[in-house]
Amino acid sequence: MKSRLAPTPSGYLHIGNILSFCLTDYLARSYNAPLLLRIDDMDSDRVRPQYLEDIFSSLLWLGFHWEEGPITVADFEQQYSQRHRLPLYEKALTDLRDSGCLFACTCSRKTADLCSCLTKGISFEQPGVQWRINTAGAGLSDSLNNFVVRKKDGMPAYQLCSVVDDLHFRVTLVVRGEDLRDSTRAQLFLASRFPANDFSGILFFHHPLILGANGSKLSKSAGATSVQYLREKNPDRRDLFRLIGRSCGLGDAIDSKEAVAQAFLQSHPFTGS
Ligand SMILES: [Zn+2]
Incomplete structure (x- = not known):
């Protein structure tokens, strides 16, 4: 199996993104599956260099690592930008x-x-x-x-780039927010129209989202929930994981990406669909 972290550099990463990455990372490790960092930059109107930089600095600060994909912005531009595909x-x-x-x-x-x-x-x-x-x-x-x-x-x-990329990189485990269930259906339909593929064998896990104070979806411009803002305020990353734990109603003892995923998966078991 193989899974991927697939951030879009059209805003700073926020705690909702990080919840998704904690789950992806944990599930990939438990399947002994390598992790790919796949950055979707085809929507060039919305991509900004500072958001691209933020992906690397935030993921590294939070202790994520990946076996495949770019390790720096320069490496991304040279080898992994969607332009090359x-x-x-x-x-x-x-x-x-x-x-x-x-x-x-x-x-x-x-x-x-x-x-x-x-x-x-x-x-x-x-x-x-x-x-x-x-x-x-x-x-x-x-x-x-x-x-x-x-x-x-x-x-x-x-949708086309995402399906072609997952097939190209042979991704077989995709973790996404519940808001993307429809998007997944669209991608499965699209993949079914390709002459030959094994997309139907991909496991999907859709997880509930962290919502903002007014019950709305966190947006990429939600400054106070961005990793960048939280990191500047407090350089101890354990506090960011505690915040995610509290935001998901998981209690106060959460202080690592593994702990976030374990507690979350206890209340929302991964069944694969
Ligand atoms: Zn028309």
Whole structure:
């Protein structure tokens, strides 16, 4: 087996991300599975160098280590940026298009809800079109109905890159927040459209999220829960793990990434699905 930490450098890491990484790390170790650090930087509008730097400094400070993937920002840029895997994404898109499960769409974000491009036969080569996958029968939520796999600027979309990467790196254990259950369904559907893959053998674990004070999801701009802020305030990392423990209702005796994962998994057992 192999698992991965897959942060996106579009904000500073927060305690919600770290909970997910504690669980990933613990489950990977318990399966004796190597860990890959996979940084999703394809959404270049949102990627910032300081967020990229933060991934390395925060993970190292918290004591995470990984067997595969970049060890510094420079190493990431030189070898592991998703830009280097563009030919893989393009091949996947061409294969999907040739197999007849995609259609081109000219809708804007505002009119996408009413998209009827499926039956219009719009040319894939028309400038400015996006490519969507026909998700009929997949049972996805409205927001992922016929989701985009290639954006209007010609770049591959998030779901496509994520599936191609997991297949490429042979990841077999994925830990994600419960908010991404729909995204997982979309990825499984997408993978099922590839000619040959073993994506259906991947184990998924969706865990409950740490919520903010008002019950909302932690955002990447939630300063007070960012690792960077907490580390500046208190350089003892055990306090950050204690905060995660308290935020998850796990008690006060949590002071390591292993303790977070063990206590969390006692109340939310990993079954793999
Ligand atoms: Zn459309």
